[in-house]
Amino acid sequence: MAKDLPKRSENYSEWYNQIVTKADLAEHSSVRGCMVIKPYGYAIWEKMQAALDKMFKDTGHVNAYFPLFVPKSFLEKEEGHAEGFAKECAVVTHYRLKTDPDNKGKLIVDKDAKLEEELIVRPTSEAIIWNTYKGWIQSYRDLPLLINQWANVVRWEMRTRLFLRTTEFLWQEGHTAHATKEEAIIESEKMLGVYTDFAEKFIALPVLKGVKTAHERFAGALETYCIEALMQDGKALQAGTSHFLGQNFAKAFDVKFSSKEGKLDHVWATSWGVTTRLIGALVMAHSDDEGLVLPPMLAPIQAVIIPIYKTEDELKLVSEKALQIKKDLEAKGISVKFDNSDNRSPGWKFAEYEFKGVPVRIAIGPRDMQNGSVELARRDTKTKEVVKQDVLVEKVVGLMKEIQDSLFNKALAFRKESTHSVDTYADFKKAIEKGGFVYAHWDGTSETEEKIKEETKATIRCIPLDAKPESGKCILSGKPSAQRVVFAMAY
């Protein structure tokens, strides 16, 4: 088995951990809960960033940068927000170290350099940004304000997993200000749409669009929109959220604008974000027992060319052709690696790039040169075929789209198979145990929601946006319900 990778069916969790580390995506650092994103993993993040950034700009947003630190008193201003975020955070209390007088070569905190007010390393930036917006917004002419930030954030986590839950992670956070409630809601929904498009077109990951229950809402939001994806082990993963914040932050930070009619009112807000967690989703959605499987749209290397040779002369012959193929593919916008390293066998390279999820592998040796062909292999289906060199470029270009679509369709089919509707609590428990999305009626109370979570560990992932109204009875309380909601075990 590839790099001693456990099978998904045997130990999904360990399978995931090992893919992430052995495919060189990331590793745990020496700093508790923080990860190192290695070059191969970071290259995926760069592709995600480029695609998302373009989508944000195409929808009228601009980037800016706000401070890493949030003064403690700012967090206190929005009560729900403080409740949700102040609890587990990195607190800066001092601004200097000094040499330990009793132990030369060691450093200690300089007690004289205590901050008057503690600074929190941002767990999210609503507080610092709305404090800034106060100075930027006076009139309806200043609205809408459509700003995004690419940044690192810190939330102190006790149990961490690479990409899925880390103390520090990278993300983007959009923070917008609007003149009307309607416009802010439209913005929240628009950005949920952007996230949906990104997940489906780039990660090849079908997602459910919905809103969170009051209980699961972002601290300080009136409505939290989310996209929820299903992983291969039947657990759900929240892949992105977009919050309608109402006037909560505008009130907390006193941000008012004068309308066209000269009336003074608080501004309406949204915020929305996705994180490096998406790399975890990408890994878990498509990879298999042989390692990583990457959708072409986000693969740092989309095609690898491996030369097969025994003599230096053969290598020379093959290399010339390989470099020509590389050039031709690159001209079509495909990123190609030609691996002619001389310390690894072709077999080793085959296994390596398979493990690293490179969508397409091209092998070329002396016999191929005679036949004007190459061997072309697909990572996702693990099929291979002999292809004539003169149609190779066209073929590979086509495969990029074919693999991308195929991964999406496979994930969609899996989600379909793994989605069930139940009407009784007994059936619910069985369905949850099997994994997948479970559509069931719920009476709308946090009490019931928490009780179900307590008893089954399942949470309401979302109240789906596209669900048909359907009256029924809550699986737990039997009280009336107007729509099914989606339950699942979740990451």
Place this chain on the structure above:
Amino acid sequence: MAKDLPKRSENYSEWYNQIVTKADLAEHSSVRGCMVIKPYGYAIWEKMQAALDKMFKDTGHVNAYFPLFVPKSFLEKEEGHAEGFAKECAVVTHYRLKTDPDNKGKLIVDKDAKLEEELIVRPTSEAIIWNTYKGWIQSYRDLPLLINQWANVVRWEMRTRLFLRTTEFLWQEGHTAHATKEEAIIESEKMLGVYTDFAEKFIALPVLKGVKTAHERFAGALETYCIEALMQDGKALQAGTSHFLGQNFAKAFDVKFSSKEGKLDHVWATSWGVTTRLIGALVMAHSDDEGLVLPPMLAPIQAVIIPIYKTEDELKLVSEKALQIKKDLEAKGISVKFDNSDNRSPGWKFAEYEFKGVPVRIAIGPRDMQNGSVELARRDTKTKEVVKQDVLVEKVVGLMKEIQDSLFNKALAFRKESTHSVDTYADFKKAIEKGGFVYAHWDGTSETEEKIKEETKATIRCIPLDAKPESGKCILSGKPSAQRVVFAMAY
């Protein structure tokens, strides 16, 4: 005068501050020493990032991401490094806040959540990165390791100025590992070359290449290469540094590799970085008493089109043409803004984009429509001319290069005028007082260097790399010197 901007000749420092804030580049935040980089300023940073990132990748580097926090004990490991960086830094001592029992709605630090070991918000990442490299490097096959990181860093500064010196700033930091001393030195010099190219070709800023004196070296480096630029007030600004770190960090973190011959040795290192300070350099190098002047290569808006009209019909007529021009310019890769906002007069818009440094302004009104012409104005020379619409695109494309070159040549001429050679301490003092780069002989001791600094506030900016050997006598001590070094007052 534009937006009540002080003249450079009257108050250079205030002139700079006001340009940065009034051109919407950045502002001070409510967090002491930290700035908010506003969308217009951040757009310049994005252009800088894109250009530099490409140059790094073209020279074989890849990006990765390392933790924000550095455990205190890691900083202690490299003595010089600890000495240089541990002193003024943000220290995280706790990981939780709690509600104040005596004051509901307020948060206090939870004393029970004290970290066993304090974490330092990275002032630079050598320590955390070399601790990680230890796990990545075993053999010469793992070398060279050529990694760059885009990140935020924090150095507690008492006196801050937007872009030039802030507690938090954005930067890139390259960290490379090599098998030989020679290779590491070549890398340090190569990256200095990349910075030089970037400064000269993109910022249109001529720079001196040199090495720092021992006294001014990066904490932990054996050699610090730097580029030094001259601002319009005659003060020098360090625009980028590249450090040859020897085996210091490899020894501190025990990073060894086995050579081809099977010998075990410590790895050789470099690190190199440029920061958002470059935006400050950009502002100070080219701007004038009417506001910002941006080199086309880094201007977020390269050309602005302003419609001149009285009636709605005129606006419609003019807009159609303006949008066609915009499209044609964009097809040539030029970023264009068509400002048809109806709440500002053309005069206001002229002043606004002039202040914001947009390189080229195109004004078009009904009379222009009749004549098949537009009014074309250059920001740098403040000249304008009537240009036929059918040659406009070609003309603007040409202007992009012409303005870029002209800004560079103007800065180069200014540097030439402001560079002097002196042989006596009396002449040195006079020259330093006038401002500019002063080439003088120095005996090579830190003692002399510090004494000169004490008496004149001038520092040795660099020992220039391209200087001819020339024997002489130190201006202060009279001791022999083999080469002139460059003194200046500096930011």
